[in-house]
Amino acid sequence: xxxxxxxxxxxxxxxxxxxxxxxxxxxxxxxxxxxxxxxxxxxxxxxxxxxxxxxxxxxxxxxxxxxxxxxxxxxxxxxxxxxxxxxxxxxxxxxxxxxxxxxxxxxxxxxxxxxxxxxxxxxxxxxxxxxxxxxxxxxxxxxxxxxxxxxxxxxxxxxxxxxxxxxxxxxxxxxxxxxxxxxxxxxxxxxxxxxxxxxxxxxxxxxxxxxxxxxxxxxxxxxxxxxxxxxxxxxxxxxxxxxxxxxx
Amino acid sequence: xxxxxxxxxxxxxxxxxxxxxxxxxxxxxxxxxxxxxxxxxxxxxxxxxxxxxxxxxxxxxxxxxxxxxxxxxxxxxxxxxxxxxxxxxxxxxxxxxxxxxxxxxxxxxxxxxxxxxxxxxxxxxxxxxxxxxxxxxxxxxxxxxxxxxxxxxxxxxxxxxxxxxxxxxxxxxxxxxxxxxxxxxxxxxxxxxxxxxxxxxxxxxxxxxxxxxxxxxxxxxx
Numbered sequence: 001x002x003x004x005x006x007x008x009x010x011x012x013x014x015x016x017x018x019x020x021x022x023x024x025x026x027x028x029x030x031x032x033x034x035x036x037x038x039x040x041x042x043x044x045x046x047x048x049x050x051x052x053x054x055x056x057x058x059x060x061x062x063x064x065x066x067x068x069x070x071x072x073x074x075x076x077x078x079x080x081x082x083x084x085x086x087x088x089x090x091x092x093x094x095x096x097x098x099x100x101x102x103x104x105x106x107x108x109x110x111x112x113x114x115x116x117x118x119x120x121x122x123x124x125x126x127x128x129x130x131x132x133x134x135x136x137x138x139x140x141x142x143x144x145x146x147x148x149x150x151x152x153x154x155x156x157x158x159x160x161x162x163x164x165x166x167x168x169x170x171x172x173x174x175x176x177x178x179x180x181x182x183x184x185x186x187x188x189x190x191x192x193x194x195x196x197x198x199x200x201x202x203x204x205x206x207x208x209x210x211x212x213x214x215x216x217x218x219x220x221x222x223x224x225x226x227x228x229x230x231x232x233x234x235x236x237x238x239x240x241x242x243x244x245x246x247x248x
Numbered sequence: 249x250x251x252x253x254x255x256x257x258x259x260x261x262x263x264x265x266x267x268x269x270x271x272x273x274x275x276x277x278x279x280x281x282x283x284x285x286x287x288x289x290x291x292x293x294x295x296x297x298x299x300x301x302x303x304x305x306x307x308x309x310x311x312x313x314x315x316x317x318x319x320x321x322x323x324x325x326x327x328x329x330x331x332x333x334x335x336x337x338x339x340x341x342x343x344x345x346x347x348x349x350x351x352x353x354x355x356x357x358x359x360x361x362x363x364x365x366x367x368x369x370x371x372x373x374x375x376x377x378x379x380x381x382x383x384x385x386x387x388x389x390x391x392x393x394x395x396x397x398x399x400x401x402x403x404x405x406x407x408x409x410x411x412x413x414x415x416x417x418x419x420x421x422x423x424x425x426x427x428x429x430x431x432x433x434x435x436x437x438x439x440x441x442x443x444x445x446x447x448x449x450x451x452x453x454x455x456x457x458x459x460x461x462x463x464x465x466x467x468x469x470x
Contacts, residue, residue: 006339008339019339069338069340069341071340071342072338072340072341072342072343072345073342073345073346077345098339098340100338100339100340103334103336103337103338104333104334105332105333105334105335106333169346171330171341171343171347171352172330172333172334173330173333173334174330174333176256204255204256204257205255207256208254208255208256211332211333212256212333213329213330213332213333213334214256214259214260214326214329214330214333215256215260215430216326216330216351216354217351217422217426217429217430218346218347218348218351218352219346219347219351220343220346220347223345223346223347224346231429231434232434234429235429235432235433235434236432236434237257237432238257238260238261238429238430238431238432239431239432239433240432241255241257241432242257242261242431242432
């Protein structure tokens with residue numbers, strides 16, 4: 001199929017960017033979206049032009065590295081998949097595809113379609129962990145009985161790959177789905193309860209410092225999340241934060 | 249506690265709690281207003297009580313005004329912060345693909361309601377204050393029904409009220425239903441609550457609109 005691509009090109013973080021038009025022929029439905037961009041880049045390189053920079057790593061939908069706002073939606077029009085798992089069969093011959101970086105003040109563009117998502121790492125570093133002794137006396141986690149429902153919910157929250165689609169989809173560029181998933185994956189488990197008060201306060205404080213927007217419960221993040229992280233995590237974080245603050 | 253005041257979650261709690269407070273006020277308001285259709289005498293009695301009872305006038309009314317101001321000022325603060333959080337807009341943003349229109353446009357439905365409140369305050373509250381405190385007119389427990397029906401005589405005012413009630417319904421549809429989520433509640437009861445909130449968002453504005461239209465089409469014949 002033949003596609004008309006409108007791609008955001010930006011030399012570096014300090015330069016202004018713009019949309020550049022490309023026409024790409026010979027795209028097959030079985031290609032992934034990133035393979036389609038690989039072919040475009042091969043063409044650009046063969047013509048002596050600068051290839052389009054974009055983030056990717058595992059190409060298996062598990063690392064959270066690929067991003068891209070495709071036709072106005074993070075990770076494109078398909079549901080529960082990352083950009084690397086989006087197939088070109090979801091598009092038609094002659095389609096125009098607008099490809100942009102994830103937009104948020106807290107995710108500054110580094111080059112072309114690559115954004116700096118280290119804000120997520122700083123939120124995680126602020127409290128997204130449990131302090132355990134790893135000196136050789138570590139107790140096997142399975143020795144602590146955990147309610148099946150809680151274990152399942154914690155696992156569901158832990159499937160967040162930190163790709164940033166929630167921020168990209170939210171009209172307010174809010175990071176509450178990501179932060180709440182990272183709060184929930186520990187809050188539900190006995191090992192996580194020990195530091196629960198400090199964790200939610202520190203992670204929310206860091207989220208605010210990074211300049212993300214406020215959650216207005218539109219639910220766009222949940223719809224666009226490639227891992228199906230639920231809004232119930234945001235409610236849990238709201239509850240945890242209120243409880244932590246009232247406890248002092 | 250200072251961290252709570254500065255945090256984004258605190259602003260979320262404030263919006264939800266002030267919104268829930270205003271919902272309770274709406275229940276009281278629509279109940280008394282419906283009396284103007286079904287029992288003018290009761291409407292006069294209730295209005296007179298609300299207009300002259302010191303508890304209502306000097307405690308509840310200021311609290312209500314503070315509630316309204318807090319809700320819309322916080323709404324503006326959040327909107328400004330949210331715009332800053334995406335300093336460069338998307339060339340193409342398909343908001344309709346993942347979120348309902350009402351949830352994405354609360355600021356606009358809110359602005360219409362705010363403009364309506366200005367008209368509503370001018371129509372009734374300013375009139376009341378002028379009657380009681382500027383003109384120092386004597387108490388008249390039978391004037392309220394007549395004054396209310398008279399207000400809806402002009403077609404333009406009736407239409408403005410009805411349109412505003414439509415926007416109020418849209419605002420409530422998202423705001424009321426998501427208030428418990430903001431307060432951290434998301435359990436087996438919240439599904440039922442959301443259904444109730446959406447019924448409320450339809451029924452209450454419809455009742456307000458019905459009252460306005462009823463008085464417009466049933467004027468007092470002199």
